């Protein structure tokens with residue numbers, strides 16, 4: 729299956745993606761992880777992206793679309809993949825639709841993990857306290873901007889996918905295991 733894990737920063741997309749990968753084997757394609765790798769490797773894209781990521785803004789659409797377009801061609805994606813943190817804007821979603829069509833692939837389902845803002849901010853504060861290798865965009869100010877960017881630029885994708893009949897929502901306020909159960913219940917409908 730080809731799915732999107734959708735939700736605000738701190739909703740638990742990465743955690744749920746890892747659980748889905750463990751069970752089904754579909755790789756997790758996180759544009760955030762790929763960009764952080766580019767930053768660490770000091771590539772041209774990485775150098776440009778770092779400043780934007782540190783502020784909590786979005787890197788240009790063509791950059792992430794290019795990265796994803798290449799990545800889903802890799803052999804490990806042939807049996808399905810999980811998009812985590814992509815698409816984040818309407819132009820990215822439109823580009824994804826176009827490139828999937830081009831590759832004769834289809835998107836099966838968009839799983840939205842819904843979590844209240846106050847809980848998200850509490851979670852990020854914990855993550856900062858507990859983390860040994862802090863991400864350079866893990867501070868409360870940047871996080872608040874990431875949340876604002878989510879509502880302004882990413883949340884409009886919810887009606888976009890609802891219209892396509894692909895949107896499914898799970899309650900991200902529950903425990904990791906309970907969220908995973910809801911996710912698996914939805915995925916089992918596609919068997």
Ligand code: AMP
Pocket residue numbers: 737759760761763780781782784785786787788789792812813814815816820865874
């Ligand atoms: P994430 O790990 O998904 O929270 O992403 C961390 C940061 O990488 C974001 O705050 C953005 O600056 C950048 N980023 C990740 N994915 C995208 C995307 N699809 N479009 C634009 N910027 C992105």
